[in-house]
Each structure stands twice: as structure tokens, then as C-alpha cells.
Amino acid sequence: MTPGRRTQERSPLPSTYTPAPGHRFKVGDRVVIKRSFPPGHRRTPYYIRGKRGVIERICGAFPNPEELAYGFDGEPRKVLYRVRFAQNHVWPEYRGPAHDVIEMEIFEHWLEPASGSANPASPDELG
Amino acid sequence: MSDRAINKGPHDMGGERAGAIDTTDHGMKFWEKQANALRSTASAKRIVRVDELRRAAEDLGDQYYKLDYFERTTTALRTLLLEKGIITESELTAKMAEVRARFDVPSAPPSPVKKEAHR
């Protein structure tokens, strides 16, 4: 079920995923995206800040783009997750059905644990 | 959102109201293919990083909207090559004059957008 597990173990093929030692969140955890608006190069879209979602998968640990963007090496790496959000939570005026979702990649330092509140479809629901 | 968009870059456009989509592909001009291949080569060889190129494009501010995609990426590459000291401004000016002459273009067409974007 967890993507990448097979190839993370032992595969000669290059993998989409990398190990994420010490990751703070796990698949299915409810999270909230930090509601913060610092200057600089950020890969967390503005529209998703402050929104609540559910961890869809763990992609691995990757160089931090907020450092790479200014010529530094991106170390230490940051754990990258995919997070699923309910569209009608992200956009209060959303016109489509309540089951529509949006997903994106969020680095761990932009995530905080969310207390059990309104949440989008669980990761398994969409297979 | 009702809050003031503090530090929101021109590139960060998800959720903005916008018009109908032209669903045809207009393709790429030859120079755009060259510019794309140059950028791709430069990042594959780690001369610049895509993250840096993105940042340089985002820093264009309002100019971002006035430039086409490959104009932005070309400007960003220029910014990075200067910033890293790989080329100098005078070298580039001289080389551009040489290239322009090869194209047999009378003179540099004045471009206020370009001039500002390259300050």
C-alpha cells in the first residue's frame, strides 16, 4: 500500500521515493499548513496556508528548495509529504461536489498537527 | 482570501480569478527551443539550479506578467550567470552586439520592459 516501500528496500532501479528517516507524520495523519507569509522562495502555495488536510503519502527527504533557491546546498534535507485537502474546505465558495479533493507536496517544516476537525476523504478512500 | 496578500509573489497564482483557457498548443519558436535546451543543459551540468532560476523569475515582480515564459526564463538565467560571477555584464553586452550583428539587426530595439527587468 505504501508507495515506494518495495523499491526503497532493494531495487537496482532508480526510485521516485527516498528514505525519510525520523519523519514526524504518517499516512492518514491530520495536519494543518502553517499560516505564515515569510518573504523568499517558498514552494507552499499561498492559497493552502492555514488549511487542514490529511497526509496522503510520504515522498522522502529532499534538499530544501528554500535554501537551494539562493545557491546553498539544501542541507539538511526536509521530509516531503503529499497532503490531501477537501476542495470545499480550501475554497469556501467551491461549487463542485463535497468529495472533490486537491493534493500537493508540503515539506515537513510547513506542517503542524491538526486536532480532529473537518477532514477530507481518507487516503484509502480513493484507492 | 480576505487577508492582505503579504509577500505573495507574482508567480503564486493558484486561486486567482482569470479568463477562459486557450486550449490549443501554440508550440515553440526556434529560439525558445534553444533557450530551453540551454537552460536544461545549464541545470543538468549544475551551472545553475532550477530552484535558483525559479527564484530569479519570481523576483521579477510585476514584470513577471509582462514577459512570456521563455523571456522570463532567459532573464532568470541572465540574473543567475551574473550573480554567480560566471559572466559579467560587459561581456554579455559585447557578445549580444556581436550576435545582433550576425543577425544583421540594425540596432537594439528599445524595450522599456526589458530595461527595467534587467536592472
Add this chain to the structure above:
Amino acid sequence: MSNSSFDYYANRQHGHDHAHDDHAPIAGQDEGPPSEYEIMSRAMQELLEEKGLITAEEVRRRMELFEEELPYRGSRVIARAWTDPAFKKRLLEDGKAACAEMGVNLEADRLIAVENTPDVHNVIVCTLCSCYPRSLLGMPPTWYKSSNYRSRVVFEPRAVLKEFGTVLPDHVTVRVHDSNADMRYVVIPMRPEGTEGWSGEQLAAIATRDTLVGVTVPRVRAKG
């Protein structure tokens, strides 16, 4: 010309005489006089060549790769996924590994494949720039890079899809993927009915770029 291995000026004249097909752009490409950006880009390339950092050959090869190889990879991968359930499972599990297995080297790209089903429709965007699975699909089409697409598809995907001629019933979940960091995405469309017994080549022909981004779905034209 300081470098004879790649005649930029000659190529500029004859740079768009490739065969037309589903991947070929529709609009004309009259070049006109060079813009300041063309001159700048060309000048930067020559300076980097002179400094020994790149060669004209490397740039020319990249150009060819983007033109002649990358745009055709995605359709092949999807055609295989349609005919080989075990491969499709591996593609969903790890996109980059599955492509490598087929000899498709995605270089630095990390790929997540997402599957359309009778209940779920996926669509890909990059709101922050134009992240796109270039190593699998080539360069993104004009609309993918446009402000209108990048702005709207996240908050009104159904309206945007309709503009592409794709109308989805309410019971189908629309799953939008904002490709905003290190992953790249490809949609595995549903294999249309009426394609039983088709060859990989025939299937690849209907797994077009737009279907792999998720703005359209594959269509079977009149039997033949």
C-alpha cells in the same frame, strides 16, 4: 560562427519542418526578426561555450531530445500499463522505477502515476511555475504554462475541464494535483471501450499528451 558543430542561424530558418502528428503544435511559428531575448539567450550560450562550461553539441542534443524523443515516451508507458496489469501496478507503486524498467530514463524527475477510474478523475497543474513531467511528455503545451490554467484549475477544475470538452458527472471525484515540489505526475487514463485487441502502437496513439495531463480522456475514432 565561432562554432561549426551547430549552425544556429541555419537551424533557425529550418527549425520547424517536423512531421505533423498529435503532439505537434497547431499554430504557425513565423520567426520574424530576433528579439532581444533571442539575442541574449544565444549570447549566453556562446559565452558559456567560450568558457568551456558547455558545448554547442550538448545544447543541440538537448534540443533534439526535447523534440524527438521525450514527447513520445508517455504514450508508450501508458499503452503498456493498459495491456499489462502487473506493470500498471508497478507504475502506480513507483513511477520512476517502472519507467526505468522499460528503458525510459527520467533523469532527475521523480514520477507519481495517478489512475483514472469510473469514480475518480485526475488532473495535473503547477500553480507556482510550470512543473511538468518533461522527461516523459516533453515540453508543456502553451496552455499548461498560461496564467489562466495555473490560476483556475485548482479552484474550478470542472469548469476548466469543460473548456477542454471534458464534462464529468457529479458522482466522479475530481482529484487535482498541484505539482509544486519534487514530484512530477502522469495520469493513467481509463482505457476506452472498443480497443480490445489493439496493438501497443494503436493504444499509444490515443494516449495523447492532454489525456496524460488529465484535461481530456482518450477517444476511439471510427473503426479502422
